[in-house]
Every structure is written in structure tokens, then in C-alpha cells.
Amino acid sequence: MPDLTLIPMAYCTGPKTLGPFKVPGSNGKTYTVYFRRGTWEGACDCPAFVYSKSAEPTCKHIVRVQTHPDDYCGWGEQWGEAPVEDGTCPRCGGPTTTYLTAT
Numbered sequence: 001m002p003d004l005t006l007i008p009m010a011y012c013t014g015p016k017t018l019g020p021f022k023v024p025g026s027n028g029k030t031y032t033v034y035f036r037r038g039t040w041e042g043a044c045d046c047p048a049f050v051y052s053k054s055a056e057p058t059c060k061h062i063v064r065v066q067t068h069p070d071d072y073c074g075w076g077e078q079w080g081e082a083p084v085e086d087g088t089c090p091r092c093g094g095p096t097t098t099y100l101t102a103t
């Protein structure tokens, strides 16, 4: 067993991290992507995601949001950037929440 230490880390919980994000699909429809607070797993309402049998489903809409930094924040102290003193997200200025994180 690895030695897991839980320490508090700040994460962005603004709309640019959790969503919902409206993503245009290739068929003219618009899909809604959001990310779950605390786990940061993406979810989408497109058929590829909803009917996926994968244990960790994803889809091109989720990837698209995550690869468009103008629209997506996804900031977490865990990923190296320092938090702002007053608790706002250093990337998007949104609210942050602290979670105990295994390092």
C-alpha cells in the first residue's frame, strides 16, 4: 500500500470549471457537458457518453471543453499553480473549494 497523506487543496468551483458547457455536435445538436464537483469527472448528454459501457466514459464534447482553455478553467492547486490569497481562482476568478486530497 502506498502511504497516502491527505492534505487540503483548493479547486476551482466556478462555472468555467463545473459547467454546464454548451458544445455543438457534428449533427447540428447542442450537447451539455458538466464536471462533477470533487471528482472532476466529465459528463455529457450525448449518446456516445450516455450509452458508453466504459468504466470511465468520455466523449469528444468533454475533450473539446477541456482543450479550449478560453472556455474551460479546471484549476486545482494540486496541479501546481498557487492559489490566490482570498480564495478566488487564479485563472478564472471564480469561487474555490478546498478538498482533502491524497498526495
Ligand SMILES: [Zn+2]
Pocket: 031, 044, 045, 046, 047, 048, 049, 059, 060, 061, 062
Ligand atoms: Zn458528448
Ligand SMILES: [Zn+2]
Pocket: 012, 013, 014, 016, 017, 073, 074, 075, 089, 090, 091, 092, 093, 094
Ligand atoms: Zn477557475
